[in-house]
Amino acid sequence: MKIVTLDGDTLPLPIPQPDWCDEWVYRGSTGPDELTDALRGATVAITNKVQLRADVLKDLPDLRYICVAATGYDCVDIEACSQQGIAVSNVPGYSTNSVAETVIGNIFALRRHLIEYRRRSFAEWQSAPHFCIQGPLIRDLQGATLGVFGRGATGRAVAQKAEALGMKVLFAEHKQASQVRDGYTAFDQVLAQSDVISLHCPLTPQTRHLFDAATLSAMKPGALLINSARGPLIDEAALAQALRDGTLGGAALDVLSEEPPRSGSPLLETHLDNLIITPHVAWASEASVENLIQGLNDNLAGWQAGALKNQVNRT
DSSP states (O other): OEEEESOGGGSSSOOOOOTTOSEEEEOSOOOGGGHHHHHTTOSEEEESSOOBOHHHHTTOTTOOEEEESSSOOTTBOHHHHHHHTOEEEOOTTTTHHHHHHHHHHHHHHHHTTHHHHHHHHHHHGGGOSSSSOOOSOOOOSTTOEEEEEOOSHHHHHHHHHHHHTTOEEEEBOOTTOSSOOTTOBOHHHHHHHOSEEEEOOOOOTTTTTSBOHHHHHHSOTTOEEEEOSOGGGBOHHHHHHHHHHTSSSEEEESOOSSSSOTTOOTTTTOOOTTEEEOOSOTTOOHHHHHHHHHHHHHHHHHHHTTOOOSBOSOO
């Protein structure tokens, strides 16, 4: 039994080797040109973000199971795995609270302009004429409207926390939906009414660049955009322009279209106090990491026992 972890360095804690595994290969990272050799003879692959596509999978006849060390599994070609009889599992819900708290923290930071006021404390307060420095208008969360795009576990958790703070929550219907489901609000209405929009939808061909120049211009003037889902949901050039123009009040992003952003990003060049960018760490609270490791252990044990857990494809 050979199990290969492809990008173990993306996890703060190592995955422990199961007792029943006699060949355990734990790689910190694996490049695209190394994949076939790294997985040759492997029965199980563990990946976080390393992509496993059809062109690689076809050369791995021994591979029977892929365990994704995350909730999102768009790094794996699910259809190709089903055709080859390779089962795929993920770890759902392990970071729901961590991501939801990050979203709420970012809303506080942007609505109350914490970054700008921190900067001005060091730069101006000693020579200020009064006891306080007046700057951009501070806005409370209570009474504001939050638009949530995606009603999975994380979207619901964000909504629950927002409502506890006195915010009104709208769940957005799909952009091209012919009917609005119960409990949802039409896409365009959410754009127009929300003081804050938080993205929690999966990345699909339909949601790629869901927030482009046209969508951003339809948002409520001065609204905030929060993305802790997938970077390509947003057209980064259009968002950078909207922030520079002052069309939006601010943005907080834990994800970018390219990670790491080796080719750069127009957002990384936008040095604004109302833009928060963090390196895909919203998920990584101490409790979430523990949940993830336990979930991986459970998935591996389930596969070994012939009782698959959290399978996301048909085999």
